[in-house]
Amino acid sequence: MNEKTMDLLTVRTSGQWHEYFLRNAAQRLEVPWEQVGQGDQGLGAQADELSHKERKAVAGSLQAWQLGETSDGRHLLAAAERYAHRQQDPLFIEVVRLFIREEQSHGTELGKFLDVAGIPRIRRNWGDSMFRAIRYCLPSMELWATVVIMVETLALIFYKAIRDATRSPRLRPLCNQILHDEVHHIRFQYERLAILLRCRPRMLLQATYGLHRVLFSGIVIAVWLGHYRALRAGGLTFRDYWQGAWLRMRFAWLRMDPSRYCWAEPEIGRGSAVVLAADP
Numbered sequence: 001m002n003e004k005t006m007d008l009l010t011v012r013t014s015g016q017w018h019e020y021f022l023r024n025a026a027q028r029l030e031v032p033w034e035q036v037g038q039g040d041q042g043l044g045a046q047a048d049e050l051s052h053k054e055r056k057a058v059a060g061s062l063q064a065w066q067l068g069e070t071s072d073g074r075h076l077l078a079a080a081e082r083y084a085h086r087q088q089d090p091l092f093i094e095v096v097r098l099f100i101r102e103e104q105s106h107g108t109e110l111g112k113f114l115d116v117a118g119i120p121r122i123r124r125n126w127g128d129s130m131f132r133a134i135r136y137c138l139p140s141m142e143l144w145a146t147v148v149i150m151v152e153t154l155a156l157i158f159y160k161a162i163r164d165a166t167r168s169p170r171l172r173p174l175c176n177q178i179l180h181d182e183v184h185h186i187r188f189q190y191e192r193l194a195i196l197l198r199c200r201p202r203m204l205l206q207a208t209y210g211l212h213r214v215l216f217s218g219i220v221i222a223v224w225l226g227h228y229r230a231l232r233a234g235g236l237t238f239r240d241y242w243q244g245a246w247l248r249m250r251f252a253w254l255r256m257d258p259s260r261y262c263w264a265e266p267e268i269g270r271g272s273a274v275v276l277a278a279d280p
């Protein structure tokens, strides 16, 4: 085996993703919820969960992201069904169902944390409404995966900042679990995008990346405007945040570039038997 062959990576098939999501659902990090409410003060756990300073910095952002993680995924599922039928890959629908379930588990757990910390849940938020509106207008897998990978890229920065901004024994492991999940979600999106973009002529592909950059700039700024308090509390300046966002997104762009893959027919449409050339 030569050096190049050794560097090739394999893209997961729908079967492998299905297995991954099932396994991941059964292997969650432990969050010590059972300790809540213990002790003499009853509601003492609420008061102690976050310091006044921490609460001021992260409460609003946690409310907004909790809402964002609770989408029912109807529109995504509809797009996935249409796509899966075209690709003759019915298992992909199941995979997307599991993906949605995992996102909803983030919303459930964050909601539990808000309850424990005595922070009310919200039903509306401008950022959430904006992203929902964008997602609902996206009839295709490609557009959907594009927006989601951008938001998930920023989720990596956001949840790390939230974790670093507090000493809560429940919020920190919860953030670690979400961070672990989002890394795999990003891979799930960029692999799908590589498959979706594989037949696009090079010039159109460059135009696509150009549009991505415009969209991503807007999303990066919107997330900073909505969550700068929490991000700063997590130790980030705008410059750190901006650089971190583009660094992560550049990695995603590199991995969704179909020219980095060796496509093996005839399984190409299903993302099976696909190998990814390692980054230069």
Ligand SMILES: [Fe+2]
Pocket: 069, 102, 103, 106, 178, 182
């Ligand atoms: Fe999530």
Ligand SMILES: [Fe+2]
Pocket: 103, 152, 181, 182, 185
């Ligand atoms: Fe995600």
